[in-house]
Amino acid sequence: MHTARLLKMMAVGGAAALVLAACGGGSDSGSGDSGGVPDVPTYQGPVGDGEGALNILAWPGYAENGSTDPSANWVGPFEEATGCKVNVKTFGTSDEAVKLMQGGGWDVVSASGDASLRLIYGGNVQPINMDLVPNYADIFPDLKMKSHNSVNGVAYGVPHGRGANLLVWNKEKVGETVDSWSVMFEPDSPAAGGVGPYDSPIYIADAAVYLMATQPELGIKDPYAIDQTQFDAAINLLKQQEPLVSEYWSDYLKQIDAVNAGTMTAATSWQVIVNGFDPATVGSVKAKEGATGWSDTWMIAKDTPNLNCAYKWLDWIASPEVNQQATAWFGEAPSNVKACDIDPEQCATYHANEPAYWENVYYWNTPTEVCLDGRTDVKCVPYSEWSKAWSELRS
Amino acid sequence: MATTTASPPKGGFGYRHPRARLAALLAAPMAWLVVVYLGSLAALFLTAFWTVDGFTGALVRTFTLENFVDVFTTPAYLQTMLRTLGIAISVTLLCLLIGVPVAFFMARVARPRWQPLLVALILTPLWASYLVKVYAWRAMLSPEQGVLAWFLAPLGLDSPGFGELSIIVTLTYLWLPYMILPVYAGFTRVPNSMLDASADLGAKGWRTFRSVIVPIIFPTMVAGSIFTFSLSLGDYITAQIVGGKVIMLGNVVQQNYVTNLPFAAAFATIPVIIVLLYLAAVRRTGALDNL
Incomplete structure (x- = not known):
């Protein structure tokens, strides 16, 4: 009966880890303080022979x-x-x-x-x-x-x-022409039950882009520089979206499969994926509210x-x-x-x-505590919080 | 070898030094167990008490319990834990429900010469890629166009779609051989003399099954359940492919391990704890002693 001994060994290992953790406290509090850029020298040249x-x-x-x-x-x-x-x-x-x-x-x-x-x-x-x-x-x-x-x-x-994240939709189920992200966010959407958002914390910015157009009073200027109030509004929008969702996708093969099978009827997508769809059945557009992109x-x-x-x-x-x-x-x-x-x-x-096409395309950016849009009177929500909020939303 | 000339006629160095022989035998497996297995577990626990720089995501080595507080106080995470536990238990029960009769048939009903073939058939799915099997189930379960939907359409029903149910079905399919094989081995070990004795004492089939066979194969059912339970508890790819928007414990870990490794580590200790509790419970039943 060696299980007991194994358990004991594991307990000892865990205790050792605790001690190590306690001892490790206080060292190296991280290099990337959001305040300043580390001083890294620029190479002055010239570019010589390769190192191989x-x-x-x-x-x-x-x-x-x-x-x-x-x-x-x-x-x-x-x-x-x-x-x-x-x-x-x-x-x-x-x-x-x-x-x-x-x-x-x-x-x-x-x-x-x-x-x-x-x-x-x-x-x-x-x-x-x-x-x-x-x-x-x-x-x-x-x-x-x-x-x-x-x-x-x-x-x-x-x-x-560079590319923009596009809106794709199933023409038969959602309609011949669609030009707004509203089909992915509003409860009365004809695509309810077939919505396919991108499965990454950065998708919160897509909600922020939609809010820029639909709730101007929030004052969002840059979807990657949002303060707590704006962030909460975006999260609420995503919670409102959740019941409409069929699948969140990050594997683009999964999206192709779901769109072609007709189970995903309105989704974010990339140009390279769209090129593979049949334009007769699947529409694609950069929505009028603008879009995120890379x-x-x-x-x-x-x-x-x-x-x-x-x-x-x-x-x-x-x-x-x-x-x-x-x-x-x-x-x-x-x-x-x-x-x-x-x-x-x-x-x-x-x-x-x-x-002109790129004017309302907001390239993926890293949200930081210091607002990227230049505001100094508020703190913006940093990426680590985005990541946490997304993980909670998906749980 | 130089030593052999000076040694007694029987046996060499190892024969005269049983401890050295044991050490030589166990050095490699022990190094593996301690360094790789316990070492990685220790690293996991250690990391769970650190935190990350909010911006760059770099590790910050300061002691904090915040990760564990987050894990256990966030309703969404607790819900995911319970859901995962529910899925793992359902998969295990389904595997028992399907696996035990199949194993019984293989061991006691089928002709002996068919047995190796049946075992091979049960093993065959294990040779196929895990991903291929899960994607196959995606095609099976797909609403409207899936194979299941096609079969159910005449009855006016549709496929259950992607969600908890499809995860349970897929995981049951994946882990079923791990249940069938140990239980099958258990059935083959039941001595015929005991069955004869039971019959002589007037017990009918069902009574014999309940009072003689089940106690004998119980440890093997437990062994199978350890496989199906812990494999289900840790799985995250199945949920990704056929889970729709439903996620499991492993998905939370996967979502966080690049951006917030300490939180992911804290979360990853939960399945370890659950499995340890499960093993402890199993041990109390005494099933492990008979393995």
């Missing part, structure tokens, strides 16, 4: 070497041109990317707006000297120096691609031993040809103006050239 290796952390589809599809290969030519042997790891969520960068060992990362600020304030990435990235000159001006890729006028990365940024780790290779990669991925190839493969708008000369059709599909 580069470790890339990327969204799936952002750094392809031909192993997924032989036609999608812009890592191989990079290795040939620079001699930097590339090692790619992909991640599934922004949170995962942040965790991996904090662990170290990666030279560059493609960070979405909801990860980039955390990396900057956490001292995990370094400012970029744009003189060393010639192709930066051709990046769309409305993507440069945004609140998610720069701090105090200092750029921390090169924009990669704009990704290539950043360089603070202590990278492969700085030359990292700069070479940033310039490589921002070049018109590679930027076009990579964003087309993923299904989003390219960030390089000249990419549109190569494939005008892609730029039309993803609205790359239409500044």
